[in-house]
Amino acid sequence: MTSDGVADERRGGVRVIAPVRPRKLAKVPFVELSEGRLQGVVSSGSDVSRVYVSSITAGDHGLSCNTNNNRPCGGLSGSHACNHIRALVDAAVAQYGLERVARYLKAEGGDDLWAALHPTTAPSRAAEVFSSFLRHLSYLEVPPTTDPLPELHWFPAAGVVR
Template sequence: MTAAAALRRSVIKPPSLARPRKVEKVPFVELYAGRLQGVVSSGSDIERVYVSFFDGSSGNFNCSTNNNRPCGGLRSSPCKHLQALMGEAVLQFGAPRVIAYLGLGADPASAKGPGDLLRFIKGGPQREEAGMVFSRFLTYLHHVSLPSTTAPIPEMNWFVR
């Protein structure tokens, strides 16, 4: 397949990962609606998760529980949950794609790890409801728990066939 044909495909082959993703720590990470967003497990409470995001247009970020309680470690710089989210995003999508998607001023050739990218986050904390991201995570969990079938699944008919 030519490079031009590969760019027109709706499904792309994921990059081979340097290590397996830590899905127990960051079960959900996505580039969506101009943001890097996802769900990060709490380090202290197995029942708690944090909804975190970096906004590409403003450079702002947020981290709160799925019940909209603010993260205690979120100050004027990204907390450990946001750092974990960035780390898994770099692993999942690659630093060049994250840099391009968020519009960071980093050089893709020299920025390999999440710390290299976090230095280019120029915004600050921005309070926002966690519901949209958490709802997308729950929908994702529902879809991955569906049994394999060749029959049509009505809620997934928006996928390109």
């Protein structure tokens, strides 16, 4: 393992790490670096029963954003990110730190992640991402324990801002 945690990103299980800084779970309740994507669920600003499933693929920076009912996001226009994807990136940087997110996405460009991305359009992975989110939600029903649950590394237990 290297001191920068790269080996952790390549293992099937990762150690539980504290978030870089608290993030607002009401806006982006789920964010993860998984399956070669930065992916997550973003709450709709206009409809409490709607969420958006957004992702950016590592390497080619393909953007995808759909509602939980698999309808395309009206704000995503080709390679121009919508507000949901921007909120997802902000939450990921708060959770994992800029350096780790940029390294995962293979975006090189210093302190400005958006300048380092060269977005394209990607096929929707909404069903896969939303399924992952629902699986993680099932852990909220697990009885309290002091034993670590490595799959919940994305969920900031301390310093949560709601």
